Amino acid sequence: MTEKLLIAGEWVPAxxxxxxxxxxxxxxxxxxxxxxxGPADVDAAVAAARSAFEDPxxxxxxxxxxxxxxxxxxxxxxxxxxxIAELETRDQGQPIAMSTGVxxxxxxxxxxxxxxxxxxxxxxxxxxxxxxxxxxxRREPLGVxxxxxxxxxxxxxxxxxxxxALATGNTVVLKPAEQTPLSTLRLGExxxxxxxxxxxxxxxxxxxxxxxxxxxxxxxxxxxxxxxxEVGQQIAAAAAIDLKRVGLELGGKAPSIITRGADIDAxxxxxxxxxxxxxxxxxxxxxxxxxxxxxxxxxxxxxxAAAQTLKVGPGLDFDTxxxxxxxxxxxxxxxxxxxxxxxxxxxxxxGGGRASGPGLDAGYxxxxxVFSGVRDDMxxxxxxxxxxxxxxxxxxDEDEVVARAxxxxxxxxxxxxxxxxxxxxxxxxxxxxxxxxxxxLPLIDPGAPWGGFGLSGWGREMGTFALDEFTxxxxxxxxLAR
Ligand code: NAD
Numbered sequence: 001m002t003e004k005l006l007i008a009g010e011w012v013p014a015x016x017x018x019x020x021x022x023x024x025x026x027x028x029x030x031x032x033x034x035x036x037x038g039p040a041d042v043d044a045a046v047a048a049a050r051s052a053f054e055d056p057x058x059x060x061x062x063x064x065x066x067x068x069x070x071x072x073x074x075x076x077x078x079x080x081x082x083x084i085a086e087l088e089t090r091d092q093g094q095p096i097a098m099s100t101g102v103x104x105x106x107x108x109x110x111x112x113x114x115x116x117x118x119x120x121x122x123x124x125x126x127x128x129x130x131x132x133x134x135x136x137x138r139r140e141p142l143g144v145x146x147x148x149x150x151x152x153x154x155x156x157x158x159x160x161x162x163x164x165a166l167a168t169g170n171t172v173v174l175k176p177a178e179q180t181p182l183s184t185l186r187l188g189e190x191x192x193x194x195x196x197x198x199x200x201x202x203x204x205x206x207x208x209x210x211x212x213x214x215x216x217x218x219x220x221x222x223x224x225x226x227x228x229x230e231v232g233q234q235i236a237a238a239a240a241i242d243l244k245r246v247g248l249e250l251g252g253k254a255p256s257i258i259t260r261g262a263d264i265d266a267x268x269x270x271x272x273x274x275x276x277x278x279x280x281x282x283x284x285x286x287x288x289x290x291x292x293x294x295x296x297x298x299x300x301x302x303x304x305a306a307a308q309t310l311k312v313g314p315g316l317d318f319d320t321x322x323x324x325x326x327x328x329x330x331x332x333x334x335x336x337x338x339x340x341x342x343x344x345x346x347x348x349x350x351g352g353g354r355a356s357g358p359g360l361d362a363g364y365x366x367x368x369x370v371f372s373g374v375r376d377d378m379x380x381x382x383x384x385x386x387x388x389x390x391x392x393x394x395x396x397d398e399d400e401v402v403a404r405a406x407x408x409x410x411x412x413x414x415x416x417x418x419x420x421x422x423x424x425x426x427x428x429x430x431x432x433x434x435x436x437x438x439x440x441l442p443l444i445d446p447g448a449p450w451g452g453f454g455l456s457g458w459g460r461e462m463g464t465f466a467l468d469e470f471t472x473x474x475x476x477x478x479x480l481a482r
Contacts, residue, residue: 003034003181005041005205006188008048009198015040020207022181025093025324026314026363034181037206042213045202049144049171050219052199058171067118070163072194074111077104084186088155089315091182093324094278096316106444107159113446114163117467121168132481139471141169142245143221146214149184150227151177151326152281158184161224162201164466171200173214178207179326218242224469229455247469248457251384252283252412255405257427258299260292262417266439268302274415274441276310276368279322280388284413284442288381289392290401296394300372303390304349307368312355314363324364325387331364334387338369341380346371346391376404384410402430411453413442
C-alpha cells in the first residue's frame with residue numbers, strides 16, 4: 001500500500017502519481033511507499049489551508065473549542081502511543097524506549113500544553129500619551145503556515161510546531177522529512193479523528209522539491225523549519241522574495257565543559273547519554289568535551305570504557321541503547337568525519353567504524369567513537385557530525401575555555417559540569433548558546449524556550465515564545481473625544 005497525502009481532509013495520491021520509498025535503518029530494507037508531493041500538490045494544500053483559514057468553521061471557533069481539539073489530539077496520541085512509537089522506531093531507527101518515553105510522550109505533552117494556551121492569547125492595553133484615546137493590541141493568527149521537519153525526532157518535532165500553530169488559529173501544511181514520513185501521517189490521521197476541520201491540517205510527504213515549492217509559495221505566510229543550517233540558509237534566502245516570516249531551528253555543536261571540581265563519574269554518565277542519545281543524531285547533543293587538564297585523562301579513560309559497554313542493535317530490541325543511523329547517506333557522512341579526524345591527527349580512543357556482529361551487518365550501525373587530543377581547528381571540532389562521535393579537548397583556565405567553547409558558528413546548546421555554584425552561573429552567563437544546562441542531560445520541555453544563536457537559527461520554539469512566532473500583533477486606536 002502507498003501512503004497518501006492529506007489535502008482538504010481527503011487522502012489523495014500525488015497529482016503526478018510519483019511515489020518514494022522509506023527504509024528500515026536496522027535492515028536497510030524497504031519499509032513503505034509514500035506519495036511524493038510536487039508543486040501541484042503544494043498548490044492544492046495551500047489552497048485548502050487558505051480556504052480553511054477563512055472558513056467560519058475554523059475562524060470563528062472559540063478559543064475554548066480550539067483548546068479542546070488540541071486536548072483531544074493529545075488523548076488520541078496517548079491512546080495510540082505504543083503503535084506510533086513502534087512505527088517511529090521502524091522508520092527512524094531510534095530505540096523503542098526513546099520513541100516511547102521521549103518522542104511520543106513529548107508530542108502528547110506539547111499538545112496539552114498548547115491546548116491550555118488557546119484560551120490565553122491576549123493583547124494589551126497600551127499606555128499611549130495621546131489624550132482621549134484608547135489603544136490596545138490584538139494577537140492574530142498569521143494565516144497559512146508551512147511546517148518543515150527533519151528526520152531525527154519526526155513525531156515530536158511535528159507536534160511541537162503543529163500544536164502552537166493551531167492554538168493560535170493558523171492553518172498548516174506540514175511536510176515531514178523524506179527519510180521518516182510515517183509517524184507524521186499518523187499525526188494527520190489523529191487530527192482528522194479529533195475533529196479538526198478539513199483543510200486546517202494538510203500533510204505532504206516528499207523531498208526537498210516539495211519543501212522548496214512550499215517555501216516559494218506566495219500563499220504561505222510563514223515557514224517554520226527545523227533541519228540543517230545549509231537548508232535553513234536557502235530557506236531564508238528564498239523567503240526574502242516575499243518577506244515571508246521564517247523560524248529556523250538548525251544545527252548545533254554543543255560544548256560540554258567539565259571543570260576541575262566536577263563529579264567525574266556523574267559527568268561521564270551524563271555526557272555519554274547527552275552525546276549518544278538517538279545515536280548522536282540530535283541537534284542539542286553534546287559533542288565537544290572541554291575537560292580541565294587535571295581531569296582529562298581520567299575523564300577520557302572512563303567515558304571510553306563506558307562507551308564500549310553500550311549495546312548497539314535494532315531499535316525494537318528492548319536492551320538496545322544505540323540504534324542505527326537513519327540512512328546509508330548518514331552512515332557515509334559519519335564515517336567520512338571519523339576518517340577525517342584520524343587523518344588530521346586526532347587520537348582514536350575507541351570505535352571508529354561500522355558496528356559489526358550478529359544482526360548488525362545489513363543496517364546502518366556505527367560504533368560509539370571517542371577521540372582525544374582533538375585540536376580546535378580540526379573538522380570534527382568545527383562541523384556538526386550528527387552521529388555517535390565524541391571529541392575530547394583539555395583546557396587550563398576559565399577565560400580560555402569560554403573563548404574556545406564560543407569559537408563556533410553554532411550556538412544551540414551547551415552544558416557545564418561543576419559543583420561550584422558561582423562557577424556554574426558565571427559560565428552559564430558567558431557561554432553563547434540558546435540553552436545552557438548545568439549538570440544535566442539535554443532536555444526539552446514545552447515550558448522552556450528552545451532555539452539557537454548564530455548559525456543555529458532564528459527565533460524560539462516552546463513556551464510563550466512559540467505563540468509570538470505564530471501570531472501578528474495589531475494595534476487598534478480608538479478616538480474617545482466627544
Ligand atoms: P535537512 O535540512 O536536510 O532537511 C530537513 C527538511 O527540509 C526535510 O523535510 C527536507 O525534505 C526539507 N528540505 C530539504 N531541502 C529543502 C529546501 N531547499 N527547501 C525546503 N525544504 C527543504 O535536515 P535533516 O538532515 O533532515 O535533519 C538533520 C538536521 O536537522 C541537523 O543539522 C540537525 O541539527 C537539525 N535539527 C535541528 C533541531 C533544532 O531544534 N535546532 C532539531 C532537530 C534537528
